[in-house]
Amino acid sequence: MEELVSVILAAGLGKRMKSKYPKVVHKVCGKPMVKWVVEASKKAGSKEVIVVVGHGREMVEEVLGDEVKYAYQKVQLGTGHAVMMAEEFLPLEGMVLILTGDTPLITSDTLRKLVEYHISEGNDVTILSSIFDDPTGYGRIIRDESGNVVKIVEEKDASEEEKRVKEINSGMYVVDIAKLRAALKEITNDNAQGEYYLTDAVEIIRNMGGKIGAVVGESEEIIGVNSRVQLSVAEKVMRRRINEKHMENGVTIIDPDSTYIDAEVEIGRDTVILPGTILQGKTKIGEDCEIGPNSRIVDSTIGNGCSVTYSVVLSSSVGNNVKIGPFAHIRPESVIKNNVKIGDFVEIKKSVIDEGSKVPHLTYVGDAELGKNVNMGCGSITVNYDGKQKHKTIIGDNVFVGCNVNLVAPVKIGNNAYIAAGSTITEDVPEGALAIARSRQTNKEGWVEERIKKGRL
Ligand code: UD1
Numbered sequence: 517m518e519e520l521v522s523v524i525l526a527a528g529l530g531k532r533m534k535s536k537y538p539k540v541v542h543k544v545c546g547k548p549m550v551k552w553v554v555e556a557s558k559k560a561g562s563k564e565v566i567v568v569v570g571h572g573r574e575m576v577e578e579v580l581g582d583e584v585k586y587a588y589q590k591v592q593l594g595t596g597h598a599v600m601m602a603e604e605f606l607p608l609e610g611m612v613l614i615l616t617g618d619t620p621l622i623t624s625d626t627l628r629k630l631v632e633y634h635i636s637e638g639n640d641v642t643i644l645s646s647i648f649d650d651p652t653g654y655g656r657i658i659r660d661e662s663g664n665v666v667k668i669v670e671e672k673d674a675s676e677e678e679k680r681v682k683e684i685n686s687g688m689y690v691v692d693i694a695k696l697r698a699a700l701k702e703i704t705n706d707n708a709q710g711e712y713y714l715t716d717a718v719e720i721i722r723n724m725g726g727k728i729g730a731v732v733g734e735s736e737e738i739i740g741v742n743s744r745v746q747l748s749v750a751e752k753v754m755r756r757r758i759n760e761k762h763m764e765n766g767v768t769i770i771d772p773d774s775t776y777i778d779a780e781v782e783i784g785r786d787t788v789i790l791p792g793t794i795l796q797g798k799t800k801i802g803e804d805c806e807i808g809p810n811s812r813i814v815d816s817t818i819g820n821g822c823s824v825t826y827s828v829v830l831s832s833s834v835g836n837n838v839k840i841g842p843f844a845h846i847r848p849e850s851v852i853k854n855n856v857k858i859g860d861f862v863e864i865k866k867s868v869i870d871e872g873s874k875v876p877h878l879t880y881v882g883d884a885e886l887g888k889n890v891n892m893g894c895g896s897i898t899v900n901y902d903g904k905q906k907h908k909t910i911i912g913d914n915v916f917v918g919c920n921v922n923l924v925a926p927v928k929i930g931n932n933a934y935i936a937a938g939s940t941i942t943e944d945v946p947e948g949a950l951a952i953a954r955s956r957q958t959n960k961e962g963w964v965e966e967r968i969k970k971g972r973l
């Protein structure tokens with residue numbers, strides 16, 4: 517096969533997004549739109565990807581990094597002009613796949629079919645078209661009586677008859693590079709919008725004796741995102757695809773319509789995802805877990821056999837057979853090891869909870885290290901902040917922390933120690949000790965009766 521490279525047009529501002537960010541960096545299922553397109557073109561066999569950037573180029577370059585080459589289009593004079601900016605990066609011959617950065621739903625399968633058709637037909641230009649019930653706004657594919665593609669006409673330049681054509685230009689093409697180079701020299705801006713239209717290359721190449729063809733693709737893959745409403749449509753389609761992929765891999769999703777999984781999330785088989793669950797970023801979930809309902813997990817790893825119920829887990833790592841929630845909040849940089857229980861109304865921040873420990877209810881653990889088999893009583897708290905600085909609490913193995921204990925950091929509790937309920941611990945506790953830090957209880961007998969007699973109750 518001849519070598520294939522791609523050019524992705526992404527220099528436009530995307531006015532209708534009403535955004536301070538360039539359109540193509542807006543995300544669909546957690547991944548910038550333009551990145552979806554880059555990945556699809558690479559998967560379709562493109563050896564090299566050239567992205568034409570302009571508006572907000574730094575931001576586009578930041579999301580794509582050095583996996584692509586960049587051509588710079590300083591002023592946006594049209595799609596033809598954008599391709600001219602990329603010309604110097606193109607090989608002398610071969611094929612170029614021209615795409616736009618705002619069509620995140622295009623699949624590598626469709627692009628591959630487009631390229632295969634282009635080769636098998638011996639075409640010089642192959643357009644990916646589609647049939648739209650409402651073609652408004654798109655360029656129309658104009659064919660002659662025998663069905664051969666003659667040209668593309670932009671909506672604003674189209675006659676009434678041409679406007680009735682329902683076959684539209686997706687803005688994606690495969691073009692012979694030598695022919696493209698010749699055509700780019702001939703494109704003018706003599707049209708309704710005063711722009712250099714890439715679409716004019718079709719008629720120019722045809723007039724040069726080139727062979728033009730079109731492949732009719734699924735409309736779903738072709739919709740371009742120009743507004744926030746269209747962004748939500750793309751998000752919904754992508755979400756369905758992602759959820760279906762997980763279900764095909766052995767994950768149960770009770771209600772795909774209310775389950776939101778980012779592109780790069782991994783989930784093990786026989787895990788059940790309950791409604792209202794949001795899995796984001798580079799999250800990885802093991803096998804046999806029950807996630808949700810109404811849980812959000814971001815950039816975290818969860819082992820096998822865990823449950824996360826009505827809870828939030830952020831940038832943390834969780835071992836096997838861990839129970840989280842209901843209503844727990846695991847904040848960034850926490851490490852929860854195997855067989856731990858984090859119960860209701862518990863917040864864990866930047867802490868390590870070692871194997872078998874239990875933090876069952878109403879507890880805050882921050883900047884702490886808990887050993888194995890620790891029991892944190894209800895309402896116990898690590899007092900990690902002195903108003904200026906954060907300090908560490910270190911708790912050994914098998915420690916029993918009674919209810920409503922304050923551990924004022926920095927403080928260390930030795931292995932096997934017990935802390936009496938209601939204590940405020942400010943000094944280290946040695947291994948195996950019982951620490952009590954509260955005043956002793958006194959009972960004043962007959963106190964109530966005496967008061968009544970004195971008429972004060
Ligand atoms: C273009 C096509 C139209 C097609 C439609 C499909 C032309 C002239 N028209 O129209 O036939 O139906 O796409 O969505 O090509 N861009 C640049 N530099 C520019 C202009 C545009 O990089 O100077 C980029 C934009 O950022 C965008 C893409 O090219 O990603 C398409 O540009 P846009 O202005 O949206 O073209 P349409 O009018 O939609």
Ligand code: CA
Nearest residue numbers: 618740741742
């Ligand atoms: Ca567009």
